[in-house]
Amino acid sequence: MQKSGSSSSLGPGGLDLTQAFFKSIQNTAPPSPTKRHTKISVIGVGNVGMAIAQTILTQDLADELALVDAKADKLRGEMLDLQHAAAFLPRTKINASIDYSVTVGSDLCIVTAGARQNPGESRLNLLQRNVALFSNIIPPLAKYSPDTILLIVSNPVDVLTYVSWKLSGFPSNRVIGSGTNLDSSRFRFLIADHLDVNAQDVQAYIVGEHGDSSVALWSSISVGGVPVLSFLEKQQIPYEKETLEKIHKEVVGGAYEVISLKGYTSWAIGYSVSNLARSLLRDQRKIHPVSVLAKGFYGIDGGDVFLSLPAQLGRGGILGVTNIHLTDEEVGRLKESAKTILEVQNQLGL
8 A cells, every 4th residue: 555645647547747737947957966855754653653743744854754554544544634634734745555665765764663561461571572563663664774764762662772773783873762852851841830931941851761760860950051959059049859859750750641641642752753853854963862872871881772861963863972960879870770771671682
C-alpha cells in the first residue's frame, strides 16, 4: 500500500495534465543542485507517532513524510486523514506503506513503534519483545537510508536507543533517543509556574534515565540568566530541599498522571520530538537533553550505555555534549542512573 501526496495524471488514460495546465517560460534553468529536499519517516502510527507527524506537518519541517506501520488499514486511514488537510498545511508529499522501502533516502527516521505491556507481564519480558520488534525495524531503515539520523522515541527509550545503535551499525552521533527532552520541558514548566515567569526564560535540565532514576540538575538552574539556588543563598532566602524533590517527583510522575487521565500521552511528546527534528535538520545547534552514548562523560564507565545529557544537535546529529558543572551529589546520582540502565541491558544478553 502506497499513495503519494499528489498526482498530475488526471486526464483520460492517466494523461499528465501538467503540461496543459501550465505554459513554460523561456530560457529556464534546472533547479539549483544546492536546494535540499528534506524527508522524514515516522515508524508507528499510534497516538504518539501521529502526534509527531501532525506537528511536523504544521511546523513545515519536511518536504516529504513517510509513514510505516504493520497495520495496513489503520496506516492508510491515517495517511488519507492527513492528506485531506492539504489545503490547510504547507505542501508536503505524504506516503505510507507497510514496506520499509517507502523510507528510502530519509534524512531523519523517527521510531515510535513498540509492543504494549500485557497484564501481569514483567518489564524485562516487555523489553525483550521490543528488542525482537526492533530487529525487524532498524536494519531495513539502515538499509534504505544509510546516511539517516535515527531518533528513537519508543520506551524504555534509553535501552532501545542502545539496541538501535547496535542493530544499525551507525556511528553513535547518528543514533539519538528522545530521552529527557520532554521531562526537562515539564521541569521548566513547573519551575516557571512556581516563580510566575515564562517557561522559555527558565534554563533547567533533567538528565540520566528517562524514568524513575532521572536526575534534576538543580545546581545549574537559572531564570533570566540568574542562577536560582546561588541567588537564594546570597540573599539568605531559605528553601527546603523537600520542595525541590517534590517538583522532581511531579516531573517523573507527569506522564503517569496524563496516562491515568486520558489513557496515553501524545501532544507534549509530539512537540518535543518535532523540536528535536527542527534542531537536527535545520542545523540549529541548540542544546537538548537527549539520550546519547554516555560512556566517558561525567565519570560514567562500566559499559556502553545511552542516557540523557545536554547535547548540541545539528545536521550531523550529536555535535557534542555540554560540559555543565555538576555537584558531587548530582554526579553520584547520574552514575547510579547509568548503573540502573546497564543492569537492564545486561539481562538482555545483547
